Amino acid sequence: MTIATKVNTSKKDLDTIKVPELPSVAALKAAIPEHCFVKDPLISISYLVKDYLLLAGLYFAVPYIEHYLGWIGLLGWYWAMGIVGSALFCVGHDCGHGSFSDYEWLNDLCGHLAHAPILAPFWPWQKSHRQHHQYTSHLEKDKGHPWVTEEDYNNRTAIEKYFAVIPISGWLRWNPIYTIVGLPDGSHFWPWSRLFETTEDRVKCVVSGVACAICAYIAFALSGYSVYTFVKYYYIPLLFQGLILVIITYLQHQNENIEVYEPEEWGFVRGQTQTIDRHWGFGLDNIMHNITNGHVAHHFFFTKIPHYHLLEATPAIQKALEPLKNTQYGYKREVNYNWFFKYLHYNVTLDYLTHKAKGVLQYRTGVEASKKAH
Ligand SMILES: [Zn+2]
Numbered sequence: 001m002t003i004a005t006k007v008n009t010s011k012k013d014l015d016t017i018k019v020p021e022l023p024s025v026a027a028l029k030a031a032i033p034e035h036c037f038v039k040d041p042l043i044s045i046s047y048l049v050k051d052y053l054l055l056a057g058l059y060f061a062v063p064y065i066e067h068y069l070g071w072i073g074l075l076g077w078y079w080a081m082g083i084v085g086s087a088l089f090c091v092g093h094d095c096g097h098g099s100f101s102d103y104e105w106l107n108d109l110c111g112h113l114a115h116a117p118i119l120a121p122f123w124p125w126q127k128s129h130r131q132h133h134q135y136t137s138h139l140e141k142d143k144g145h146p147w148v149t150e151e152d153y154n155n156r157t158a159i160e161k162y163f164a165v166i167p168i169s170g171w172l173r174w175n176p177i178y179t180i181v182g183l184p185d186g187s188h189f190w191p192w193s194r195l196f197e198t199t200e201d202r203v204k205c206v207v208s209g210v211a212c213a214i215c216a217y218i219a220f221a222l223s224g225y226s227v228y229t230f231v232k233y234y235y236i237p238l239l240f241q242g243l244i245l246v247i248i249t250y251l252q253h254q255n256e257n258i259e260v261y262e263p264e265e266w267g268f269v270r271g272q273t274q275t276i277d278r279h280w281g282f283g284l285d286n287i288m289h290n291i292t293n294g295h296v297a298h299h300f301f302f303t304k305i306p307h308y309h310l311l312e313a314t315p316a317i318q319k320a321l322e323p324l325k326n327t328q329y330g331y332k333r334e335v336n337y338n339w340f341f342k343y344l345h346y347n348v349t350l351d352y353l354t355h356k357a358k359g360v361l362q363y364r365t366g367v368e369a370s371k372k373a374h
């Protein structure tokens with residue numbers, strides 16, 4: 001109660017930020033070469049096949065890896081499975097956005113083929129993910145990101161406050177916490193969760209859930225009905241895939257300088273400009289279909305540009321945002337070979353959002369740093 005009063009009083013004194021003129025989506029689109037908007041189903045399918053083959057290769061190699069390199073080799077294999085599993089996820093991600101092809105039936109089919117084997121329920125995830133894109137950096141409507149304000153933080157229990165700080169949490173945040181338990185957006189597997197509003201949503205939830213269950217059953221049968229084998233060679237790799245996905249998503253929308261907006265300050269372009277391209281290096285960006293270093297382009301044109309054109313569209317967007325270079329709304333890119341440690345570090349330092357100006361929030365560390373600089 002005291003905290004809420006304190007925040008409300010200080011809110012009254014906040015300045016309004018003067019926003020420079022931002023380009024329209026149409027102006028950005030006009031700046032991008034036209035062929036970037038062409039979806040070629042055969043190229044898209046070839047990436048799906050490529051990722052299956054890579055995963056098959058990893059399964060073929062694992063007995064040798066374990067034989068010659070022991071548990072250290074197995075640990076490396078888990079990371080590789082996490083990366084390639086996330087690549088497969090990204091193919092399904094294009095299906096979910098309709099940027100895989102112009103045929104909805106093909107997108108839905110390939111989306112399930114890509115996502116069900118990694119136990120991601122395609123249609124429910126498609127729904128929550130769309131809200132992330134439509135309302136990026138919106139304090140209340142940006143799904144997938146539990147934006148934590150000072151008030152939320154102070155009302156949290158110790159375990160809620162520090163859960164993200166515990167490194168092991170990264171392995172559990174996607175599966176089971178986000179998709180199964182449903183924190184914060186509602187369960188993606190339970191048809192009557194708060195994520196769904198219509199009967200169609202609920203039927204789709206059941207169909208996608210059954211597709212995952214069939215894949216899990218096949219994996220269990222291939223494991224010789226051994227729980228130990230199933231967990232070691234199927235479920236643990238999936239936890240690594242979940243970790244990689246959490247890191248990707250987290251790093252693309254978080255640093256000490258990004259802004260999050262209350263409804264009256266939020267705008268589509270303004271919100272999207274808070275997205276960050278991150279170059280992971282070691283060939284990983286390429287393997288994961290440039291979800292990491294082409295995310296800004298993806299955010300502006302999520303239904304229109306397939307992953308294999310993101311890198312061509314990026315310099316055009318960078319150029320179009322050039323006049324905003326020295327403002328909060330310029331193109332953002334970082335080279336992060338230390339992506340894993342960066343993620344762990346941010347989990348400790350980016351604890352909660354606080355008001356920077358009227359209707360505009362930033363992480364506490366960013367607000368404090370800019371106060372010191374002035
Ligand atoms: Zn995003």
Ligand SMILES: [Zn+2]
Binds near residue numbers: 129133
């Ligand atoms: Zn997306």
